[in-house]
Amino acid sequence: MNPTGTAAPVPGNKPSGRGFLRRFRRHRFAMAGLAIVLVLAFCCYFANIVAPFAQNDQHLLLGATPPSWRHLLGTDQLGRDYLTEILYAGRLSLTIGLSVAVLSTVVGTVLGVIAGYAGRWIGEVVMRITDLFLVVPPLAVLAVALQGLGRSYLIIVLVLAGIGWTVIARVVRGEVLALRERAYVDAALVLGASHLRIVLRHLLPNLAGVAAVSVSVNVATSIILESTLSFLGFGVRPPQSSWGNMLSQASGYVGTPQGYLLYFPGLAILITVLAVSFVGDGLRDAFDPRRKQ
Amino acid sequence: MTAQNPPLLMVEDLSIAFGTEEGTARAVEQVSLRVESGQVVGLVGESGSGKSVVSAAILGLLPNTARVTGSVRFQGTELLGRTESQLRELRGNEIAVVFQDALSALNPVLKVGDQLAEAIRVHDRSLTKKQLHERVVELLDLVGISAPEQRAGLYPHEFSGGMRQRVLIAMGIANEPRLLIADEPTTALDVTVQAQILEVLERIRDRTSTSILLITHDLGVLAGLADRVVVMYAGSKVEDGPVEPIFYRTAHPYTRGLLASLPRVDRRTDRTSRLYRIPGQLPNPHSRPEGCVFHPRCPHAQAARCDRERPQPSVVGDGHVAACLRIEEIG
Amino acid sequence: MTAPVLDIRDLVKEFPLRGKAGPKQTVHAVSGIDLTVRRGQTLGLVGESGCGKSTLARCAVRLTEPSSGTVELGGADLFAMKGRALRAARRQLQMVFQDPFTTLDPTMTIGGILREPLEIHGMHRRRRDEYVRELLDRVGLDPGHAHRYPHEFSGGQRQRVGLARALAVEPSVLVLDEPLSALDISVQSGVLNLLEDLQEEFDLGYLLIAHDLSVVRHTSTEVAVMYLGRIVERGPVDAVYDGALHPYTQALLSAVPVPDPRAERRRERIVLTGDVPQATDPPSGCRFRTRCRLATEICASTVPELVEHDSGHRVACHHPRTISS
Incomplete structure (x- = not known):
């Protein structure tokens, strides 16, 4: 008998290099994405320190000027430094993006797990409710809700999260239905594990990858959805500003020399969305011990 | 076996490697085998032995990334390096194949009889509708499907x-190929169903001139059906010979170990008896042992020899070879 | 015991x-x-x-x-x-x-x-x-x-x-x-x-x-043979393997290939015809009767009991008999 001489059949997998953090760190795009998100968030939330000018510092005589050494991203129609304005607006966009993503993922995961694990009857009820949310056109609901409830960003977050959770709930339910058929769930039941234990120890860790991707997708969609709303005139109102309403205010400048007013907030959204989705991919891989370099 | 005629299938020094993320996987190394006309040759091995890669090479179904050396000759002509259209002509006409997964190989929206008729017509357009139907029924009957007239319409x-597996075999032999490659045709099936399939293969052996290359992990399946047996382990051929010497005068330590690890349905065992266990695990295709691939698990391995030198097949009997450096000593 | x-x-x-x-x-x-x-x-x-x-x-x-x-x-x-x-x-x-x-x-x-x-x-x-x-x-x-x-x-x-x-x-x-x-x-x-x-x-x-x-x-030590939701034969392992009484057990045993070419070529394989019936609609009486070469009228009308044949060896068949070897 030679039980120990049988090295595991996976080469190049050193005993070190384990664990969530190590796997995440090996994911170069995710690390770059994380760095970008952190720098961006720092600059936005500490805009009062970082920004070159004060917020809403108008120079009406100056008007819209293209990028220069003094104003790196130029100035807007009111002569405000555009970089400063983008940083301040980023506070709201990032806050909305992150809180919607986290909120809808948490709600969606909890309901998805219940729907998938609790059995037929409860599962059916939860899924019919989800369907109800899915068939309602989101923009119309948002517009109506915002008209009726006021346009504070808290309301926007709640309404966006109210739309976002349904997709995640469906995906999570599907995963749970597949996971609960796995033999390791049966093995835990035979060992006498409680349902809570099975959910916490076996289902959630195996769902973490799906949830991570869902968070990143949701950050992106809610920033974009908020922009769309602002663009349509239902989003935050001045003096509050977000990348979305900066876009909407600059919408008339397409193809004019002042086009940069459109491009820079758009670029800010694009960079954030890309960076966040890299982080999401990295998290998904980091949650899965089977992923190798 | 005549000396003048080339064998039906002749594989010589076939080596196949794949470049993967983890490095080069040497799936098959210097494997030679031959199938004579009318013979059933069994190719047996465990997972990772390379047996299915060999069959893919014969059929020209290897991915483009595979690096292939050696030669595969069918009726004397080289198959390696032929174009896809030349190979397609050969497959289905001269060489047919039956795979393990019978469900995915049949089109769910076409009647079984029509699919079988299609397989015949691709290579023989001269048949009338009536002749075609008769041939379909005849084939279904040959593979042991009862009420073939009615079943053709299902x-x-x-x-x-x-039954699906038998339909696939019927499609395989529809054009009376010279060679039928059956790749694990009974693996996912129950024993009684396996017995039905084996009987079909026996009938093909006895009633047609088709040769069969039967790829399997089950030595028992070969005992009753094969004329010759080729044993592969970790990409290399370790033993090759007529069926009786392989089972009764087993030469290679791996084949011996395999036979000794099999529990027997036809023998009483007392409660204390233990099966032989080949120590260790199957090697990883990316890091195969140096020297003899079997030496880390071999009870006869000799230090500074079996771990260095690569054994070549040596003759141990009439048409019986084994690739073991210590074949003389372990007798 | x-x-x-x-x-x-x-x-x-x-x-x-x-x-x-x-x-x-x-x-x-x-x-x-x-x-x-x-x-x-x-x-x-x-x-x-x-x-x-x-x-x-x-x-x-x-x-x-x-x-x-x-x-x-x-x-x-x-x-x-x-x-x-x-x-x-x-x-x-x-x-x-x-x-x-x-x-x-x-x-x-x-x-x-x-x-x-x-x-x-x-x-x-x-x-x-x-x-x-x-x-x-x-x-x-x-x-x-x-x-x-x-x-x-x-x-x-x-x-x-x-x-x-x-x-x-x-x-x-x-x-x-x-x-x-x-x-x-x-x-x-x-x-x-x-x-x-x-x-x-x-x-x-x-x-x-x-x-x-x-x-x-x-x-x-003991073996039980199951067919379509029922035990058809049960007993000490050697008694069942060497002296199977149920036609299904006999077919099952004869279908297992043995790694012994001469024995394998000598053996009479009992090949069952047809397929296992659907578990949604099992046959009346003996569930194996649709594929059994010994089936008679009683097999369709009466469910065979699992009765003891000799010490501990039980079979559920109306026509139990060993294959003479």
Whole structure:
């Protein structure tokens, strides 16, 4: 008998290099994405320190000027430094993006797990409710809700999260239905594990990858959805500003020399969305011990 | 076996490697085998032995990334390096194949009889509709499907797994190929269904001139059916010979170990008896042992020899070879 | 004979088939089965796919609620248990699963997987790591590999981890659901030997469910043959294998290829015609009659009882007879 001489059949997998953090760190795009998100968030939330000018510092005589050494991203129609304005607006966009993503993922995961694990009857009820949310056109609901409830960003977050959770709930339910058929769930039941234990120890860790991707997708969609709303005139109102309403205010400048007013907030959204989705991919891989370099 | 005629299938020094993320996987190394006309040759091995890669090479179904050296000759002509269209002509006409997964190989929306007729017509357009139908019924009957007239009008989902597998065999032999490659044709099936399939293969052996290359992990399946047996381990051929010497005068330590690890349905065992266990695990295709691939698990391995030198097949009997450096000593 | 530890009595499991359209159908997966597992012995249960043997296994460990009948563990009804008693029963009765690739949670280390039973039952609080190392060593794995993940192990090694997990709670019965069928032959015998060693060491009772008749013959003390939800023959392993009385058992045994060319070519194989009928609509009377060469009128009208033929050897057939050899 030679039980120990049988090295595991996976080469190049050193005993070190384990664990969530190590796997995440090996994911170069995710690390770059994380760095970008952190720098961006720092600059936005500490805009009062970082920004070159004060917020809403108008120079009406100056008007819209293209990028220069003094104003790196130029100035807007009111002569405000555009970089400063983008940083301040980023506070709201990032806050909305992150809180919607986290909120809808948490709600969606909890309901998805219940729907998938609790059995037929409860599962059916939860899924019919989800369907109800899915068939309602989101923009119309948002517009109506915002008209009726006021346009504070808290309301926007709640309404966006109210739309976002349904997709995640469906995906999570599907995963749970597949996971609960796995033999390791049966093995835990035979060992006498409680349902809570099975959910916490076996289902959630195996769902973490799906949830991570869902968070990143949701950050992106809610920033974009908020922009769309602002663009349509239902989003935050001045003096509050977000990348979305900066876009909407600059919408008339397409193809004019002042086009940069459109491009820079758009670029800010694009960079954030890309960076966040890299982080999401990295998290998904980091949650899965089977992923190798 | 005549000396003048080339063998039906002749594989010589076949080596196949794949470049993967983890490095080069040497799936098959210097494997030679031959199938004579009318013979049933069994190719046996465990997972990772390379047996299915060999069959893919014969059929020209290897991915483009595979690096292939050696030669595969069918009726004297080289198959390696032929174009896809030349190979397609050969497959289905001269060489047919039956795979393990019978459900995915049949089209779910076409009647079984029509699919079988299609397989015949692709290579023989001269038949009339009536002749075609007769041939379909004859083939279904040959593979042991009862009431073939009625069953030809059914869809694949109305057939059981074993019946679908038999339909695939019928499609394989529809054009009376010279060679039928059966790749694990009974692996996913129950024993009684396996017995039905084996009987079909026996009938093909006895009633047609088709040769069969039967790829399997089950030595028992070969005992009753094969004329010759080729044993592969970790990409290399370790033993090759007529069926009786392989089972009764087993030469290679791996084949011996394999036979000794099999529990027997036909023998009483007392409660204390233990099966032989080949120590260790199957090697990883990316890091195969140096020297003899079997030496880390071999009870006869000799230090500074079996771990260095690569054994070549040596003759141990009439048409019986084994690739073991210590073959003389372990007798 | 040692005392029974797991006693399955008149177990029935039927469930509705949820079809797209058409009348409601009921799957008769298990239709009245009695089986007894004793300490230190192996009861082999053989049958082909769809015969209900896996459903029976799931009922035996209370993963599935039976429609009727009982499962008694050490004399107490498993399905009447609650709370503390059920937890205690769980420690007595463990299961090893077929698929080595889904039997272990991919997000947990081997050590974590083996610690879980200890956490659930509050065992070995002070020396869990040490106990995990002992378990790994006992099933022939390197105790230093506790920090590795399942994907770093081969199928045979994973099956050993699954076995170690079941052993962690020191059970008295193991239900083994096709524990070898996914393993290569050269790895299979090692796991088989390990099962036998562990049985001897811990006086374990095994219910071994397998489609491989050779494995069952090698390992079992008694064997039961299942066809379409019913036991057709049951008895001491050599009595059944050498003197099968039921035509289905005979066909099953004759279908197993033997690694012996001369014996194999001499053997008369009984090839069954037709297919296994649907479990939603089993034949009346004897369920095997539609494929049986001995079937007569009585087989369609009367369900054959499982009657004792000679000591412990029972058969459910109206026309039992041995094949003269």
